[in-house]
Amino acid sequence: MEYRSLGGSGVRISAVSLGTGGQWGGRVDQQAAKEIVSAALDSGINYFDTANIYGTWYDGRPLAEELLGVALEGLRDRIVLGTKGMQRLGDGPNDWGASRYNLMNALEASLRRLRTDHVDLYQIHLFDAATPMEETMRTLEDMVRSGKVRYVGASQYLAWQICRCNDLAERFGWVPFVTTQNQYNLLERQAEVELLPFCRERKVGLLAFFVLANGLLAGRYTQDAPPPPDSRAAAFERTRRYLSVYATPGNYNRIERLTAWAQERGHTLADLAIAWVLAEPSVSTAIVGASSVDQILANARAAAWKLTQSERDEIRALLNDETA
Ligand SMILES: NC(=O)c1ccc[n+]([C@@H]2O[C@H](COP(=O)([O-])OP(=O)(O)OC[C@H]3O[C@@H](n4cnc5c(N)ncnc54)[C@H](OP(=O)(O)O)[C@@H]3O)[C@@H](O)[C@H]2O)c1
Numbered sequence: 608m609e610y611r612s613l614g615g616s617g618v619r620i621s622a623v624s625l626g627t628g629g630q631w632g633g634r635v636d637q638q639a640a641k642e643i644v645s646a647a648l649d650s651g652i653n654y655f656d657t658a659n660i661y662g663t664w665y666d667g668r669p670l671a672e673e674l675l676g677v678a679l680e681g682l683r684d685r686i687v688l689g690t691k692g693m694q695r696l697g698d699g700p701n702d703w704g705a706s707r708y709n710l711m712n713a714l715e716a717s718l719r720r721l722r723t724d725h726v727d728l729y730q731i732h733l734f735d736a737a738t739p740m741e742e743t744m745r746t747l748e749d750m751v752r753s754g755k756v757r758y759v760g761a762s763q764y765l766a767w768q769i770c771r772c773n774d775l776a777e778r779f780g781w782v783p784f785v786t787t788q789n790q791y792n793l794l795e796r797q798a799e800v801e802l803l804p805f806c807r808e809r810k811v812g813l814l815a816f817f818v819l820a821n822g823l824l825a826g827r828y829t830q831d832a833p834p835p836p837d838s839r840a841a842a843f844e845r846t847r848r849y850l851s852v853y854a855t856p857g858n859y860n861r862i863e864r865l866t867a868w869a870q871e872r873g874h875t876l877a878d879l880a881i882a883w884v885l886a887e888p889s890v891s892t893a894i895v896g897a898s899s900v901d902q903i904l905a906n907a908r909a910a911a912w913k914l915t916q917s918e919r920d921e922i923r924a925l926l927n928d929e930t931a
Contacts, residue, residue: 608651609910611891613687613728614785614812616758620687622885622910624654625903626816626894629846630839632662632670634898637677644678646900648685650907655679656814656894658691658732659717664845669696672720680722689728689814690717691762693735705735705743714750730760730788740772741779748781760786760814766805773809784811786891791815792824793865793883793926794858803889812891815884819895821849823858825877825902826866830859839898864925874912879922881909886919 610619625647631640644655655675662670672690679686692713695703703709714729729750731743750756761769761784773783787806791798791813798813806813819825827838828850834840840847862876869879884893893910897903914922 608907609885610653612812613654613758613891614760615783615810616785618687618727618758620654620892621652621907622892623652623881623907624656624814624892624894625652626896627655627657627671627675628661628816629821629896630843630898631657631674632668633665634839634842635674637674639898640674640678642900643897643903644675644682647897647903647907648682650904652903652907653685654687654689654892654894656689656816657721658694658730659696659713659720660691660694660732663696664843669716669720672717676720676722683723687727688721688723689730689760690721690726691730691732692717693732705731705738705746707742707746710743710746710750714755718755725755725757727757728760728786729756729758730762730786731764732762734761734764734768740768740775744772744776744781745779748776748779751782758782758785760784760788762788766801769811770805770809773811786812786814788814788816788894790817791884791887791890792818792820793880793922794820794824794853794861803887806889811889813887813889814892814894815887815890816894817849818884818893819877819880819906820853821846821896823850823854823862824880826862826875828854830854830856861926865922868922868925874909875905877905878909878912881906882912882914883919883922885910886914 609622613620657671657675659669693705701708747759776783789798866876869876881893895906
C-alpha cells in the first residue's frame, strides 16, 4: 500500500481508504463491518472515514459510527480515524450547523459512539453559511487544544470557502483545514476546474469520495437491465437517485470504452476508477465503499496501478469522445 500525506500535515494515510457512508447500518451489519475492517487493515488501509449522519437513513440512529466503534476495538492505535459533524441529527433548532454549540455536542457524541477519546481528523460535513467562519475555526482550534481532535478538514466546501477559513486561521494562529472531501471520479470532474488547482497550490489534501460512482464505475450496472438484486441500487432509494443523474446513455458509452481499455491492460473498471483518482497529486486518499471483504481487498490492490501521463491523456480522450 502507498501512503500519502494527509494534506499539508505530517501524518500518512493509505492511498485507498474505507468509507462507511453508503450502507453501514443498512446492508453492512456488525459482523460484516468487523470482517471488512479487518480485511482493510490486513491490506494496508489505515484511514477509515465516517460521519455522525451515516446510517441514520435506516432507522434514525447514527449506526455507522456505532458499528465502526465496535469494529475498531483493540485496533484504534493502528488507524487514522476521520469523522464529521454539522448535518442535522435532531429536530431542535441547534441540532445541526457549524456553530460552536452544535459542533461541541456533535464531537462528544461521536467520541462516545466511536468508543475513543480522540478523532484524528474532524471534518465539517457541509459549509454552513449561517455561522461566522471565525466561530467554526475557533471551535476547531479549541477541539485540537483539548486533545480530542488532531487535525481538521472541510467537506464539500467551495475553494474560496476553504481559502477564507484558512486565511482566518493563519491570521489568528488557529489550526487550518488540512483536507477537504469532494466527489471526484471519471464521470464527475468538476473538481478539476477550481478545487484541485486550489488544493495543489495551498497543500490541502483532497479526500475523494464516490470514486466508484456508487458502483456504476465498478461495473455493477448495465444500461438495459434492472439493478442486480444484490446491489445497493436494488436496496436503497438514495443510490437509485444517484444513478438517475449519472447512469446516462453517454456515461454508459464511456463506461464501455473505459472497461475495454482497462481489460486490455489486465485490470477491471473499478481498478481504473481508483487509479485515475490517485493519479491526481493533490489527492490524499480515494475513499471507497465496500459491501464485502472481496471488494475492499480488490480496491486496496488497485492502489498499486500507476497511470502514466500518456495513459491519462488516452483516458481523457476516451471520456470526451462521444462518437467512438
Ligand atoms: N464528505 C461527504 O459529503 C461524502 C459524501 C459521500 C460519500 N463520502 C465518503 O465516501 C465513501 C464512499 O462512498 P460510497 O460507498 O457511497 O460510494 P462508492 O465508493 O462510489 O461506491 C461503493 C460501491 O461500489 C461497489 N463496489 C465497491 N468496490 C467494488 C469492487 N471492487 N467491485 C465491484 N463493486 C464494488 C459496491 O456496490 P454494491 O454494494 O452494490 O456491491 C459499493 O457499495 C463513503 O462511505 C463516505 O465515507 C463522503
